Amino acid sequence: MPLSENPSAAFGTLAGDHAGIALGRAIVARLDELAGITDEPGVLTRLYLGPAHRRAVDLVSSWMTEAGMQVSLDGLGSLIGRYEGTTPKAPALVIGSHIDTVRNAGRFDGNLGVVTALEVVRSLHRRGHRYPLAIEVVAFGDEEGVRFASTLGGSRAMAGRFDAATLDERDSAGVSRREALASFGCDVATIPRSARSPADTLGYVEVHIEQGPVLEASGLAIGVVTAINGASRGTVALTGKASHAGTTPMDLRSDALAAAAEIILMVERRAREQPGLVATVGHIETPGGAVNTVPGKVRLTLDLRSPFDAQREAALGAITRDIRAIARARGIGCDIAMSYEAPAAPCDAGLSARLAASAGRCGVPYTSLPSGAGHDAMAFRGVLPFAMLFVRCRDGLSHHPDEFAAADDIDVAARVLADFLDHLAT
């Protein structure tokens, strides 16, 4: 019997509400509608505080109102829908993600988490059900970092750590964040009021597509995130001696590119030795390189990520030592400059265990995995407990128009989130 013909669907119970993949289909329909809101006709591009972001805020705001939520827009353009608890001013659980996109984006990144939370609240509202706690659905607008240099302004403000200096950042057209916020109708003087504390907010939960291939490779619809990986990034400049490729014997060369090749393979080997660690040389340049020249200069990038800071720091130390040793053995100069360090943001063990227990009650197999990409959730590190639920996406593809998550998998995530709320509140 197809699930959609399940007789329990006739009852107005939680089971009936969630029979078939009704929630998944409703979420996909809303994602399709949202995907039509773009700054660039024909593709999905919705930049922070742009005209499409404005229209998306208006649409999601109308959905929140229909779902029984009180809607507000904060000083950084984060849209907040509050579904009150049985007592007014009860502490809230915040569930959210972002509705800004990269250029030429897919429909699911960010938007999925907002719409999934919204649909789960809508099903509560339909049944007239409230919890002792309030639920706030948040649509952040500044996650992708396409328009301005810094990112996560909305979630950082909610964590009480917004950097006011970023108000003066300018986009490529010379418009400052401060000016863009004013034309969006946001009052920057109210930004400090967005800050949450454990006294008013129980925690933050985010549903997001995985943006990687692990769940698909494991044949699983969902995963509970253990941590958002910390990252180290930098560049390595290698200086050998440019010389004639025809006249310079092999034993008299200082080939910077051959040294780089050895370094790239060493970085790969070091990362493979450590489960959970990923390390990448993503870009390499040979300034002045030519087919008949022994390369004298090379610049290459380094990117290391891990859910464990100690693991990442140890690996970076080992890689740095190996780079110097490879360069020394080849008579090559090397300069290593690290430009970016972000600590790992571990998910809250208690909230994550509750998500896992909900998956178990829903009869859904899952795995635990770290997030290799950054998310709004990491802004709450050390301020509020947070947890994330990943949804399988096809080919691990994201930031691309072919990004895809199946309605069945989305439905699983929505049912797990609904069960999580049911049990959090009791």
Ligand SMILES: [Zn+2]
């Ligand atoms: Zn995202």
